[in-house]
Amino acid sequence: GDSVTQMEGPVTLSEEAFLTINCTYTATGYPSLFWYVQYPGEGLQLLLKATKADDKGSNKGFEATYRKETTSFHLEKGSVQVSDSAVYFCALSDPGSGTYKYIFGTGTRLKVLA
């Protein structure tokens, strides 16, 4: 079945460092891919998404490119801030598989130090 694998955390960076959080997926059809962020004490909120191959999602300085050839959707940011400290979830939705489900990765905790 469909699945999402993302890198284990926690990831600890200094302010202004470059961030990459890896995410790979398996899917039977042509999924949409999402990154959600969860700040402390809150629910998840959409960070960015891409609905087809080679699409790039971007928001708040974060970017991710839908790479069908490597089945990946890695999250990047050029210069992180303390306020980016949160848990990041990669997710997919594959309507072509005949299911309504959204599949989430296990989450990667990011801690940014001043």
Place this chain on the structure above:
Amino acid sequence: DVKVTQSSRYLVKRTGEKVFLECVQDMDHENMFWYRQDPGLGLRLIYFSYDVKMKEKGDIPEGYSVSREKKERFSLILESASTNQTSMYLCASSFQAGGRGGRETQYFGPGTRLLVL
């Protein structure tokens, strides 16, 4: 702004109690979801509803039931709470956009942290 609200942020219950978690969304979304979030396991789907009175089991429905009598409200019921149901519970909603599943963004509530003693 889309708003998904959950009835409680924190809840403490005793083993064997019946527990109701309520979720309300204000965007006329067709789909609503209940997840539980546990460290190292990510989000796991408990139940899903794609219309009023319609529901489907997710990956871990055992010990839970749901109710959707109105489009905006989706309730999760723990018939007889057990300690292994101590967890964070997240409600979400989304548009259907022509299909039950899809490419639509899910909008989440703030979560209910449930402790069963």
